[in-house]
Amino acid sequence: MTLTDQSRAETYARSLADPDAFWLDQAQRLDWITAPTKAGDWSFDEKDFHVRWFDDGVLNVSANCIDRHLESRADQVAIVWEPDDPAEDPRRYTYAELHREVCRFANVLKARGVAKGDRVTIYMPMIPEAAFALLACARIGAVHSVVFGGFSADALANRMEDCGSSVVVTADEGRRGGKRVALKACVDEAAQIFAGIETVIVVRATGADVAMQDGRDVWYDDAAATVDTDCAPEPMAAEDPLFILYTSGSTGKPKGVVHSTGGYLLWAALTHQTVFDYRAPEVFWCAADVGWVTGHSYIVYGPLANGATTLMYEGVPNWPTASRIWEVVDRHQVATLYTAPTALRALMKEGDDFVTRTSRKSLRLLGSVGEPINPEAWRWYHDIVGEGRCPVMDTWWQTETGGHMITPTPDMMLKPGSATLPFYGIEPKLLDGDGRELTGEAEGNLVIMRSWPGQMRGVWGDEQRHFETYFRTFPGVYTTGDGARRDADGYYWITGRVDDVINVSGHRMGTAEVESALVLHTAVAEAAVVGMPHDVKGQGIYAYVTVNAGVDADDALVKTLRDWVRHEIGPIATPDAIQFAPGLPKTRSGKIMRRILRKIAEGDVSSLGDTSTLADPEVVEHLVANRVSSG
Ligand code: 6R9
Helix, strand or coil, rough: CCCCCHHHHHHHHHHCHHHHHHHHHHHHCCCEEEECCCCEEECCCHHEEEEEECCEECHHHHHHHHHHHHHEEEECCEEEEEEECCCCCCCCHHHHHHHHHHHHHHHHHHHCCCCCCEEEEEEECCCHHHHHHHHHHHHCEEEECCCCCCCCHHHHHHHHHCCCCCEEEEECEEECCCCEEEEHHHHHCCCCCCCCCCCEEECCCCCCEEEEECCEEEHHHHHHCCCCCCCCCCCEEEEEEEEEEECCCCCCCCEEEEEEEEHHHHHHHHHHHHHHCCCCEEEECCCCCCCHHHHHHHHHHHHHHHCCCCEECCCCCCCCCCHHHHHHHHCEEEEEECCCHHHHHHHHHCHHHHHHCCCCCCCCCEECCCCCCCCCHHHHHHHHHHCCCEEEEEEEECCCHHHCEECCCCCCCCCCCECCCCCCCCCCCEEEECCCCCCEEEEEEEECCCCCCCCCECCCHHHHHHHHHCCCCCCCEEEEEEEEEEEECEEEEEEEEEECEEECCCCCEEEEHHHHHHHHCCCCEEEEEEEECCCCCCEEEEEEEEEEECCCHHHHHHHHHHHHHHHHHHHCCCCCCCEEECCEECCCCEECCCCHHHHHHHHHHHCCCCCCCECCCHHHHHHHCCCCCCC
């Protein structure tokens, strides 16, 4: 590999100047059954829209993440698992053991009739079997769709129906922060909603007594006892889909973002290696949940493709105490910790003692992801957690991008709060609202000019939606939905979403989704949801609700509606504030003026801007007078 001996700027310049040579060279990081002779083949033009990478290459992702390491590191730990309860023992799986576990899981899936191209839903707690399930799908060419264990039965059913998945892998229960999560019961509820659920594979995680339905439900242990521990990896075309992951957009239902086999894996592996300067067998800890893209790329695929020891943590950062995350670092001698600003802000509030009473000497590098990191949290992470010796990698990317896009590398000059510079092959630009390029120091819509290997390949079952969402607003470029500022050094500062997506604790939530859930309740006539600043979560959810005639808009209803949304979507969608509104500010054509609702939610009522197009200006006065604070 030629990367390590060249400076970032030189390598970056080469990646743009001769992309074919650069990417075919990079592709050698992977083990190919048939090596590709082509790099990128793509067009963002409407009439010829397509994105393909390494099109004639053939490989298997699980063989890249496991089998190819067996010769040199069979006995190295691949996955170290830290349980929710610190009194319990961690579990460790070497690469040899991982091979056995994944083969067995793959054979269980096969025995239940799962074949190449079939969709398998994974609805799991953070236990090693979740990683085994992902890799088992990859091994046999099944397309996995992980649904975060905090999503509701309804959300699970919708996602299964959307991708036509009849098989779900789950556990009896999950555990987080000392609490139990009834996963299997949720699957049972989902099966009442979506009748297409034919097979439920249940991993015994807590030993809870759960109902099992004959013919449909099977205990993983029982099934695994009857299968072989070897399973040949399925040869896959580079462009075959590896997984679907649902993510929220500004309109409609969540989209099933589709990622490829070859390009995605290369992107995950290259960014993990380069951005974190990964050195095997150091322990790498990405403290995300495998239900989000961060978990896919930086707990499972990137680290394992690089022969890393990856840490999987079942619990939450602040349980049983605010020292837990640092105790886990010490217990497993973690070299790199990759987490979200929301966790840092929550821990920061608890005081430095919880940090300083731990050692953290093993830490070499820190990472941040999921939302803009405020300079104060950045400095605390750098100075207190890392004692000034660990560079902070603030990595900007999205579910759609597969891996890091704008990010520092450890040798660079850093600025607290800036994601710094584009990664290899990434050519960002800032555009004004009319699509004109802004040069030099500027702030505008962040777009990406050319394709990269980790780019999403489609929206499951809806090619047109892919184009409309990302390539319609500004023709010929990928629109990120984020705003950014570029400073005099060319460094990028992400300012947040410019669309109707809010970022709650680093998790994406579409305002339209929360609105649809609210209006499903019989008490609600109309609802409008916006983001509001929140000192720990980054953004909170502020809902304006108009109730139906005869309904009492009281505190009891606030609680009812919060519980309702929690049940409809999941706890992460629970509104932080609900304001009852006799009317919503609308234009004469009936369009809700969200700009005004956002300002009121922010408490910034002195600058409501132009309200002359409002159909009924008095509505705004009422909203301002009755603004609620979160709680
Ligand atoms: C990886 C992930 C994507 C959205 C993205 C942006 C925000 C992520 C960020 C960041 C500022 C960072 N975001 N990382 N904003 N600085 N380092 O989080 O994917 O869940 O799809 O969210 O998150 O707004 O557009 P996803």
